[in-house]
Amino acid sequence: MTTIRRFCCNDLLRFSSVNLDHLTETFNMSFYMTYLARWPDYFHVAEGPGKRIMGYIMGKVEGQGESWHGHVTAVTVAPEYRRQQLAKKLMNLLEDISDKM
Template structure:
């Protein structure tokens, strides 16, 4: 069973196992904190039972007027949780949030 919820500060200390994958672009802590502070609605984490981080999506909004849109900065899923359409679910969530905002 997977739980998708908003990312919180404590998650920054728990998601390193996902970021160790060579396909995942990583950033410094201040970068993640900036996204969390400025666009909290666009930062979500997927958890397995036992609060194990399966993956996350990080995005933001940008543009003006008609060009206002959501932007995906990072989406990643730990190798052991891939091929379950988790990234697709995270992308759909971000798209829904962008449409509502």
Template sequence: MTTIRKICCNDLFEITHMSMEQLTILGKEGIGFFPLEASLECMAKFSDYILVAVSPGNRIKGCNLVEAFIKIIEEKADKIDKVDHLEIWLPSTASEHTVNYLAQLGFTYEGKKLDGEVGSHKVLKKDLLGNRIAAAQS
């Protein structure tokens, strides 16, 4: 059975065996891929926020940074009364795969907004008030 856990130092040696396609950054041109060296550096710096999937043979099957960041932000926002939603601005050139992935995490597409200096962005929003109301009722 595959287990999910935080990344540890020894995992950095195993990461080279897996596909690095999941580790993407948003650039002005849209989605770009980290080179392996930059990916490993990011994993080392932000190890508290990276989850890995480990197979029964103790092989790393994949990792996820976005979902861990969003969960942490939601937990922090839950402690602040005035935060009622999260909003993510993606470059207009961001792929549909990215938008669909964020939709799976509870974000809805709100449309495009124009920023004069940078260009247009796709805006995705996640309502946090529903989570608080459900928690208060239980």
């Protein structure tokens, strides 16, 4: 069973297995903390059995007035959890949040 929830500070110490994949761009801790502090509604994690992190999405809002929009900064799923439409679910969540905000 997969649970999608907001990313929290403790997840920064638990998501390295997802970031070790060569297709995933990684950032420094202060970058992740900035997103977590400024756009917490746009930072989510998919968690599987045993609280294993399966993937995450992080985004932000940018622009003003008519050009205001949500922006996907990173979306990644650990190799062993791919081909299950998890990234699609994370993207749909970010799109829904952007529409509501």
